[in-house]
Amino acid sequence: MAAALYMDAVIAPNRSMGGLGFKVVLGALAGMAAVVSVFFFLIGAWPAPLFLGLDVVLVYLALKASFRALNRRERLRVSAETVEVIEETEGRSRTVWTSPTAFTNVDLEALGEHEMRVRLRLSGRRHSVGKALSPPEREALGQALREAIRQARAERFAELA
Numbered sequence: 001m002a003a004a005l006y007m008d009a010v011i012a013p014n015r016s017m018g019g020l021g022f023k024v025v026l027g028a029l030a031g032m033a034a035v036v037s038v039f040f041f042l043i044g045a046w047p048a049p050l051f052l053g054l055d056v057v058l059v060y061l062a063l064k065a066s067f068r069a070l071n072r073r074e075r076l077r078v079s080a081e082t083v084e085v086i087e088e089t090e091g092r093s094r095t096v097w098t099s100p101t102a103f104t105n106v107d108l109e110a111l112g113e114h115e116m117r118v119r120l121r122l123s124g125r126r127h128s129v130g131k132a133l134s135p136p137e138r139e140a141l142g143q144a145l146r147e148a149i150r151q152a153r154a155e156r157f158a159e160l161a
Contacts, residue, residue, distance in 0.1 A: 073087070
């Protein structure tokens with residue numbers, strides 16, 4: 001029988017641009033670069049079109065890297081026995097944090113007026129979670145994580161009584 005989960009949250013970055021938006025932005029950039037390139041070529045500044053083409057290629061590569069980063073997921077699992085953080089990327093998953101629930105603490109750290117960090121802590125080890133979330137979402141995640149750990153500990157101690 002599988003252990004009861006008190007939290008099984010998947011954190012994924014927001015998508016601000018879909019596939020159509022990618023094509024529109026890249027097409028508009030390429031079109032403007034082509035028009036400006038023709039102008040520079042006609043006035044005799046023939047190296048300028050090469051640099052404008054290079055700009056389009058670099059923007060394409062940057063957007064592709066950004067889309068690849070959007071496929072990353074962070075899974076937080078809390079059971080009566082363990083707290084786990086699993087990173088999932090392109091069909092692969094790897095556990096980056098495992099600790100006993102009874103000894104794991106959650107720290108909410110304000111790093112300024114508009115910044116918040118959520119960390120799991122066990123002895124000298126620490127691991128930040130929820131980096132893809134906004135500061136208010138991180139604070140809510142930290143509170144939910146604390147509550148899940150509290151409930152998991154309550155179950156574990158109820159079994160011992």
